[in-house]
Amino acid sequence: MALNDPNLQRVVTRPTVVRVGNSAVPVSGNGSLHSPKRMLFLDLVLSVFRLNGLLVAEGDAMTEGLGLTSARWKVIGVVALSTAGLTVPGIARVLGQSRQAVQRITDVMAKDGLITYEPNPKHKRSLLVLLTEEGKSAYHELREVQDPWALRNTEDIPIEELETSLRLVRRLIQRLDK
Amino acid sequence: MALNDPNLQRVVTRPTVVRVGNSAVPVSGNGSLHSPKRMLFLDLVLSVFRLNGLLVAEGDAMTEGLGLTSARWKVIGVVALSTAGLTVPGIARVLGQSRQAVQRITDVMAKDGLITYEPNPKHKRSLLVLLTEEGKSAYHELREVQDPWALRNTEDIPIEELETSLRLVRRLIQRLDK
DNA sequence: TCGAATTTGTCAGCATGCTGTCATCTAGCC
């Protein structure tokens, strides 16, 4: 929902894209290029912004009955996949977020009884995050709504397109992350 | 950077995925399915979260010298593409955001002299957002850094992959937006 | 034309994520 949005098209002057073969040509005198890749990429960027917002909202709504939010099931999912527990900065590294952001989430989740901080034999101050029984229960309930949701949203999408898109997103992450 | 993250793999038990032909089989006794599509989709969701954060950071860094941020060039880009101006709720509809969020951004941008609120012949209270000369200048400077950035980030990516990914993201947006 | 439904501006509160800072702890190197 971006460059071709109907709300915008109504009031927009169509960019005068001049195509010459596969290349592009400067337009509107500002020296910029309306190359297909540029347009595609910027549209993809705006679409990722939009999709991110929708996924957060969807994730919140989907799990509101479980005492979870999008931010929480990101954490609970990572912790559930770990065997020996993870430290808060460890969770942050997996999710690619700041440790402070994760710390704030885990503190609330600990207060809510979903996780506990257990002593870490490897580190005196940096405790291990583990799921409580309530947390494990919440994780299983999460799976019960999240799995059908995932399948529902992909049932008419070829697996090759999912793979291509995931590969592209991963490549962009890798490029921007360094 | 998610389900196959090295930080996580070190401490994770590999899920015992049992494949039968193209279908999947319940594992670990909780009735959940490790179907390929489910894994792909959840990985894509987490990757979109991650990419969103990186794009915001990249967009902020790229335009910090222009008095812009990611949130601002989203707005300035939409306004620049419009001919007769857009109202704040109109911008919000194009971007798929709340009008309140956009209003806060535009208020600051107006105070910074990038945009102005002009009378709207169609509506007494809902003013039109237009770029000032300073705003147009900022938009052109934005293009000068954003266009090479877009081309740089896609130079080794086949255009077909960009199209496939954009189409998938758009399809997900359309599904989640209704 | 009139009244209800919708849209809009405005204010408030909240969640999420970022950066910066500082003290403390850990790990690696001499």
Add this chain to the structure above:
DNA sequence: GGCTAGATGACAGCATGCTGACAAATTCGA
């Protein structure tokens, strides 16, 4: 062993985006 660099916890401030609420303006149908 000791010292320095890096990692961590804790606190603060800030940006972005969401929702709810209310009054005013607009739109649309009876």
